Amino acid sequence: MHYPIKVPGAVAAGIIEVFSPYDGKPIGTVECIDAKGAELALKNLAAVFHDRNNWLPAHERIAILERAALTIQARSEQLITIAIAEGGKPYSDTKVELLRAIDSIKISIDCIRSARGTEIPMQLNPASMNRLAFTHREPIGPVVAVSAFNHPLNLIAHQVAPAIAAGCPVVIKPARETPLSAFALVDIFHQSGLPVAWCQPVMIEDNNVTEQLVTDKRVAFFSFIGSAEIGWMLRSKLAPGTRCALEHGGIxxxxxxxxxxxxxxxxxxxxxxxxxxxxxxxxxxxxxxxxxxxxxxxxxxxxxxxxxxxxxxxxxxxxxxxxxxxxxxxxxxxxxxxxxxxxxxxxxxxxxxxxxxxxxxxxxxxxxxxxxxxxxxxxxxxxxxxxxxxxxxxxxxxxxxxxxxxxxxxxxxxxxxxxxxxxxxxxxxxNDHTAFRVDWMPFAGLRESGYGTGGIPYTFRDMQVEKMAIFHSPSL
Known part of the structure; x- marks a missing residue:
């Protein structure tokens, strides 16, 4: 199994081999990018986001996610096999993870359908007379997501599906050990109608290039799932204005x-x-x-x-x-x-x-x-x-x-x-264990365990901004 580079215009800078954690057998290869490839990925993100006339309308995002969910279901055994081979999670648990990934996409669709702004009260004092104000939600901007190895299907769904739902272009960097599942899922999103530049999976061997990608000033939101040491370090280097969510470990x-x-x-x-x-x-x-x-x-x-x-x-x-x-x-x-x-x-x-x-x-x-x-x-x-x-x-x-x-x-x-x-x-x-989770609930590490709140609706909300319109008219 081989995945070529997925950054439009970029040239492969090497190949990462993926091995089974169980028996060490080679199971696939992925082409990786260098600093030039990272710069192209960022340019692609910025270009599609800044072209507001061609933002993906809600009905297209819904259709893309619906088709992706159906395709993942149809290819479930193939995806389970890939995830087991590279991640080592047993079959029964990986099957549950795949079903959760499908559910995560469906929850993202629900987020689009239920997203709404609010009316801001006016005419409450002389200064606010003859005015009508309301808000609506817009995508926050380009997203860079860095993921962990332990749930190679559902973690990718947790970071990519809300970005698509929110209308944000996204670069996703999966874990070094488990990139095959991520590339397979992104291929499905592309096959479901998502333009390639709106979701670019990347593999990077040089940590400096990862830092370049994450800390660029064009990045509006940084999503990280992984070790506390790396997550807090990257947060400290984010460009001014970049928002983030970090999910680390606990005991x-x-x-x-x-x-x-x-x-x-x-x-x-x-x-x-x-x-x-x-x-x-x-x-x-x-x-x-x-x-x-x-x-x-x-x-x-x-x-x-x-x-x-x-x-x-x-x-x-x-x-x-x-x-x-x-x-x-x-x-x-x-x-x-x-x-x-x-x-x-x-x-x-x-x-x-x-x-x-x-x-x-x-x-x-x-x-x-x-x-x-x-x-x-x-x-x-x-x-x-x-x-x-x-x-x-x-x-x-x-x-x-x-x-x-x-x-x-x-x-x-x-x-x-x-x-x-x-x-x-x-x-x-x-009267339950600590690892219980469903994908619509809040999931938040406190203290050194993380920053912000995960869970599909919460990530979707983080990837949007609220914009207000104020109408001033003597007719009001």
Missing amino acids: APVIIAEDADLDKILPLMAKGGFYHAGQVCVSVKRIYAHRSIARKVATGLGALAGHMTVGNPAGVGTDIGPLIRHEEVDRVESWVNEAIAENAELITGGKRLSSSLYQPTVLLNPSVQSKVSQQEIFGPVICVYEYDNIDEAIEQANSLPYAFQAAIATQNIDTALYAFKHLAASTVTI
Whole structure:
């Protein structure tokens, strides 16, 4: 599978090879751009946006998105195969992701249909007499989006579909490890009637070129999904006036009270922690369980982990696939071994199965100073900590510079509401895992976990500006 350069007028500056994270086999190639290609991509964005007479009207944007959704559905197995091969997420979960990508496009269509301005009251004082004012929404301008590897279909849909819906031309740079899904999706948007210059997927090997693309003064909005280190650095270099949204990682905390229904909650915690080998920004990572049940929670999770199938992500029965890079397995192994050396109790797992696979692992009472307690492990590891009172658990849950989604498991409404009030998080789920998400809800990292709010309607709104018209007439 090979994708040529997609920037009109640009010349390829090299080829990126894509390999399976599971077995290392080559699965495709993508041509990449250099500084000259990035400049052409920016010129293309600016040109189509500044030609206001040829902006895509709402009915055309709706038709393009409708055709794209139907085509993605028709090619679902092909797209699932590509995403599994390059990303390593098991088949059943990748199928869910593809359905979410289709839904993300449909939600974007709904955003177009429901977008509206408002009337601004006038004639409320002598100065505003004989006036009528209202607003409507226009596209903010050229968008540059940088995406992550862990959801190669739906993340692209989350960044590209709202841009199309809002009327913004967009350049999308997928992750180095998973560009094939992005290029395949953009091809579908083009085949569905979107002019090529309105959506240009690019691959870049030189980080300086990526920075050139993102920080150019012609960029009106920057969308980033990836590591905090890179996201905050790029935000600090944005041109004056460029707006942005950043989605980084977290170390999602869960509090399990002594009255929680463990039979119901533990399978959810196992899914939320081990889904996609823990490579999700809101994966269950820290569970604070009441001392009376903490060991039962840890051993119960260990038993569930022991029944999970780890292996080839293309296998229909596989629960956990590979980590995205072999060095990530090395890192996860190192962090777990360090935690055990610092007196964490290994309940289950704790071993690599191959250069790409790591066992689902449960640790009981790691030191709060261990890396597994302080940083996002982004691997299939869940840590369980004992607590004596809920305020102690909340204090520990809130102690890190990350805040995203959190959870509380309890049968007591007062306990649930208390945790909802006091947990530092943008979302608190009750009797569910932290990785729950639907694509029309707000999804926001706080503190170092991000900036702005994701979710299709929120991204759509961010990619527009509100413009006001004021009519002055003696007839009013």
